[in-house]
Amino acid sequence: MSDRAENTLLVLPGLLLLALAFFVPIAQMLMLSISGENGPTLEHFARFLGDPYYLNVLWRTVRLSLIITIICAALGFPLAYIMAHVGPRTRLWLIVMVILPLMTSVVIRTFGWMVLLSRSGLLPEMLRSMGLVGRSYAIMQTELAIVIGMVQVLLPFMTLSILGVVTRIDTRLEEAARTMGCTFFAAVRTVVLPLAIPGIVAGSLLVFTLSASSFITPNLLGGSRIQVLAASIYRSVTQTLDWPFAAAQAVILFVGVLLILVPYARLARGGRNG
């Protein structure tokens, strides 16, 4: 068996699974996006792209996803670095701490946040007693609540992606930099960070796509006054039963995410090899 044959064999099950069990059903749905009463039409796309309300929904989705990704990376990298350098026992507990939010049901987790962030929840109460906010202040149903909730659940993806890579970095490289006079932070910045990029990129890709297509958490934490694209799609499918419009929105989301991710991935990989 040749190399090429072996690799094809390895990738084949995955390829077939995705092609048949994902692309065909999706394609069928997405075909609806150009279906109209009189044959193929772009009216659903025009309806979305020509309406400032929907464009705002799209912009909000992208903006929030970017913010969430950046915060996850900013928190995840130091966390992964620390996890890679502590003893095995501590590392285990840190992993547990980071994974635990994932293991609770999303609805429950969100309810926990609702209790904490609503008008009479712990956090606003604290802020109120410090005199910082008004009587009816609540963090619930704001974009901040969405960011908080999403970062909590997506941080493990970022952290574990980076951890897997950081642990493979030869510690001697860092030591060498320190020996040559670098401060701790400089050594991390110039040695560890560039080598950790594949992990950060992998984590960012995951976190960004998950944020953009996420529905349950933004819907529960942001409320119906703050709409994201996935919520709008869900509504179109189940509430207004406008499947062609839902499909058009899905296509726009798909294209939008790809437009941001593909150059990013290429840039990151190019930067590493350069």
Place this chain on the structure above:
Amino acid sequence: MKATITTAVLGVSALMSSSALAQDQTLTINSFGGAYEAAHRECVITPFEEKTGATVNIVTAYSADAFAQLRAQANAPQFDVIHFSGGQEIVGAKEGLLAPIDPAGLSNAADIYDFAKSNLEGGEGPAYQIAPIGLLYNTETAPQKVASWKDLLDPAFAEHVVLTDISNGYGMLGFLMLNQVQGGDLDNIQPGLDAVTALLENGAIVVNTSPEIQQEFAQNDAWVASYASDYAYTLKKAGLPIAFVQGEEGTPASYITANLVAGRDNTELAMQFIDMEMSADAQACFAEALRYTPTNSKAELSEEAIADVVYGPEAVAGLLRFDPTVIEAKRQEWVDAWNRAIAR
């Protein structure tokens, strides 16, 4: 091949169609989970299984999700009886997903109020429960009593009002009522939208689901909300001092319907199930458990239950029903306008 099997199955079930021989048959229905499903089991499903020997499979799904499912599996529907609380039967019947019902096949049909069985031949199943929509308020913390829909706009309640998004069936009806009270009608919902915008500016909150309403009352000092009487009862049972009052201007009603799914082969059994849901006993049971209003004129309720539901033919006839066909036709437009009005 498939046709031969289907014919054989139909033939065999036709032979065995008398109820006592339904031993190996199963029926698939949807229910709404939680306490509703528990009451559903106790009042209808278990007695049905005992009577007919059939097994009932329950799919827990809300009306909107269940309907989306039904539509997607149109080529191989899995439900036999499907329940809706948001008027989905109108669209379902029109799209041919629901089968017409012959009233002669339902022994309890005669006892059902007329408006609850208005379009059986078209495929829209009969209503077996009504949820009247009115005003809920906290008797201990609200500064004054609530009596009318206009009271929602009273500045005395500002910052303590809870509105429900129109994606929720009850929320839709509450909104249409508010709209009507403000001078609008089904062709013009601007007065309603204006009222909602004003409320939001004064600190009102919009929620999507029932547990959020409970949360607002229990934890966040909400004083008044427009919702259904059955939920008021749930809150009372949970220990909150909530009273339900029908607004002076009128009370819209949400119809909970049982519908026959088209394209299935155990129509006979399904009809028996729907019949049981129409029976006075089953409806009284539901009313006692969850305070839904019966549609069977012969249902007998206890004193406490009567106080919490809309009882008797005159009272029920006085309920408002916004034309569901119009609602379905305009839903898309309204949802769009609503989302724009409440967007931050």
Place this chain on the structure above:
Amino acid sequence: MVRSISPLTRAATIVFVLLTGIFLLAPLIVVVGVSVSESQFIAFPPAGFSLRWYGEVLGSDAYLSAGFLSLQVALLVTVTATVIGGAAAIAIHRRGIPFADLLGTFFLSPLVLPTIIYAIGMLVLWSTLFGAVSMLTLWIGHTVVTLPYVVRTTLAVLSESDPFLEEAAQTMGAGRLQRLWLVVVPQCRPGLIAGAFFAFNISFDEAVLSLFLRKPGMTTLPVQIYGQLEFSPDPSVAAVSTIMIGITIFLILVIDRLLGVQKFASS
């Protein structure tokens, strides 16, 4: 390593970890607190102390069978996703097939679209081709949406691995299977484990697909919880969650004992 940094940095690190920990765990602590509340509401701080909700959950047929079903599906899905995804990642990493880069992105695609679109599309297709949905449909659906995680995490780890190890093995006469099993797989094991973990979690907590692609009579835990919350919210849902939290911690400890999560970070 940690010893050679300044005490200020060390203190800052501890504060950072503590704050992050509080952030990550705060809602969970709330959930545990609510689960022992005596009152029927989901309110925090809890009123009174009572374990009755645990009793209700553990004695409830609905919860137990839902939990069992979710567990079954999650285990099956973890196996298929890890095997299929891991194999694909290896092939892509080796660049042994045309368009390897493109394929890498291709395998990420199930994540990009909201699950509702996939759920409806899958339901329509399956009903048209095969009729009624079953556990098989759910298994396939969950595998599709968890596959990207395995592929991504495995690829990330492989990209840092030493390509010469495999060559060396080949030079020393190792056959294809041996090379794969003894060299490549251990190289990407951390990625496989991370991916498997995600696959398990995602499948277990998956609500949208499970809502649409299930057989009547088959309710998974998330759907059960959502239903319970919608109509009769009481701390029993918090009790279920606390049990799940307990099981996770237990599982991680077990895996650590068996496989050594320390090895996860061995260099």
